[in-house]
Amino acid sequence: MNHAGPLFDTATNPLLDLAVSPCGETAGGCLIGTRNGLFRSDDGGDTWHQQESVTVPVTAIGFSPQVPGTPVIVAGTVGGVLRSVDGGESWTLVDFAVPLLVVSCLAWLDDSTVLAGTVEDGIFRSGDGGISWKPVNTGVLDYRILILAAGRDNPEPAPVFAVTATSLMTSRSHGRSWLELPLPAGEAGIELLASRQQADGTMLLMAGTETTGICLSADGGQHWHRLKVPGDSSGSVVGVDITDGGRLVVIRESDLLVSDDLGVTWQTVLQGVPPMLAASLIDRRDARAGILAAFQDGQVRRIGN
């Protein structure tokens, strides 16, 4: 059933996550998770329909990276994850068997390995595409997991990163154990994180922080420096990403900028966009392909090319 009107509102049905299938509109399309459930669009965000079978809050969405093919989709919720193997047509609840657990973020490491961060119960790992899950909290001192980031095209076992309420961590064991890293500018408030391993092995990491703005690390998080983004306003960044070739992408409330020289110079790709709350690249390989953006009026649509 097609949905008319706003998909979310910040007061009663806040937007919790949005994601775009790596395989295009016919294999999962665009999804957004809200407190009231899951909405799906198969036409790039022009029309949306609510997934009737999902009546629980959807806190995070993750597509498996297999291209081409139909990706496995996992969606975080209360108690565990919802899992779909048919491009989002039907969903199965996988319970983590931990009372009062809420999944906060998801990250696929390869076609079968996926991590789930939780609000207060640490990190869980599935090695079978989301069917079964085990806690993987070796080295985790803070169980409040906010963000998981893995460069999807990474060769195994590229590092994966996790942000907690008080720390930044990395795993060099495919998510099975964790090690704390220095925080960008010593700041705990990391709100956005993207990672990508370059062909030469360089591990790029870009963080959007609460007060320091955008920071970049070119050595896997050991050392950080602040990026000077034109018109930078630390509170207005709604998304960061790193695409193939090490292109840095910063999505702010009303524009999108890219940098091909690790943040020395920036080009504006989109500007004059109505105020956005969140956004995701349509194609992680090409920032110029446009973004799926959630606006303050509750609408979600594709903008750009």
Place this chain on the structure above:
Amino acid sequence: MRSSSRSAQVVHQPAVHQAFLAGVRKLALAIQPTIGPGSRPVAIAAESGKGGPELLDSGGLIARRLLELPDRREDVGAMFLRNMLWRVHSATADGTATTSVIFLAALEGGLRYLAAGGNAMMLREQLQRDLQVALQHLDQQVRPMQDLEEMRRFAFTMCLDQQLAEVMADVYHLLGDHGRVEVRKSRRREIESDQIEGSWWEGAVHSPQFLFNRDQRRVDLPHCHVLVSDLDLEDPAELVSLMERARGEGVARLMLVVNSLSPACISTVLANRQAGQFEVIAVKTPGVSAGDRADVLADLAVVSGAEPLRRTTGDRVGTCDVSRLGRARRIWADRTHFGMIGGAGEPELRRAAIRNLENAFAAATDDDVRQRLSARIGNLYARSAVVRIGDVQESRMQTRMDQATQLGKVIRLAMVGGTVPGGGMALHALRDAVPPLDAGADADARAARIIMRQALAAPVSQILENLGHHAPVVLGHQERLAAVISPELRDAAVTVKTALRVAIEGAAQALTIDTVIHHRNPEESIHP
């Protein structure tokens, strides 16, 4: 043990050096077959005279089995070396054969020079000077352990047991250098490992009736509060008072960490237990000594966010404020241990506690202290695992368990301090750092240099001999040498450094001994 006599015999040169060297040779030659990649076991007859011999390939353990030589004069030299080897074994769990080979070479060379009229004190000084140069150059050969595959290769060369090497390398790769690893027996044939989530301590439940899941002999409590104390809880009224206040504050599950719990209190807990509404268990405060218990209380407090109740400060359970309780997302206990997952302690306080322990670890020199500190760090980091060793034969299982423990120590040393070329090659390469001195140099300095160079070459020469090669021939051909001793072979840098330092310092000291006093009926040395 025999009683010692007051009468003693004083022995001077040259008898001292001759007998000392003979004793050292007996022990060193017994250990020499165990050095290097071609190591061969040494058979030691059972002390009781019954059963088969014990086959050992660890120089430290072989030395430990040798309690006394029949000749008292030779015994002094053997015990001198034995003591050195045990120190190396305790510190590094490896490198004892290397130590004995270097020590013997340096001692023999030094004694020859002294017999020709050399000055022992000057020789000692020069040897120590050359040792510092060699150690500095050894640092230049150190390479950090790169990845899991290198760890596996390294582990295999240490134990020559593929399965054990892979499991131990995987465990330490996951846990890091301060990981807490327990080696336990298994009823299965394989070697397995399990990561343990959260932090855990040795502390039995005060009553088996607290184990709700009797089949698994374990209890799991989600969203549980924790009372942390070293108190003896005798009076049920105190317990009831705490439980009533806790329930009033919305506490649904409570774990009491108390030193002892009276039968009346156990009955009170069981009588008040309402599954799903209010569940209480009690475990014993871990630690044997007061110092141990203080450490455990501090760690429990950091992990759970509790404010401990201490006997020394007159705290009482009956007057304990609920705000002093800690919390965890999950708590578990079985007959011997309990643990917490997702403790509510402030992460920043936990990091600060870990930093303090890491500083104490770096400053500690005692091996036991370092092991305890390392285990505490691993526990606070929530990095722990159990390795279960199984085998068909009980004796072989025990040997593999010992091997696993030693291997864990060596892997950890390699992770912390890196590795150097193995098979004695790192030491052999150090000869370039201490080249021969020309004829114009001081005689003691020249002699020390010759002795040092011979000692540095001794391990690789012995390894080649053990492998059935004529060392001078192979050492003269790089390609042939690489074919015999793989360039991929690595040793823990700390082990090689310790072996070289202990051996040369020991030899330098032994060369200055001129007088030995023998007791008529010496005690057997049962301590290393």
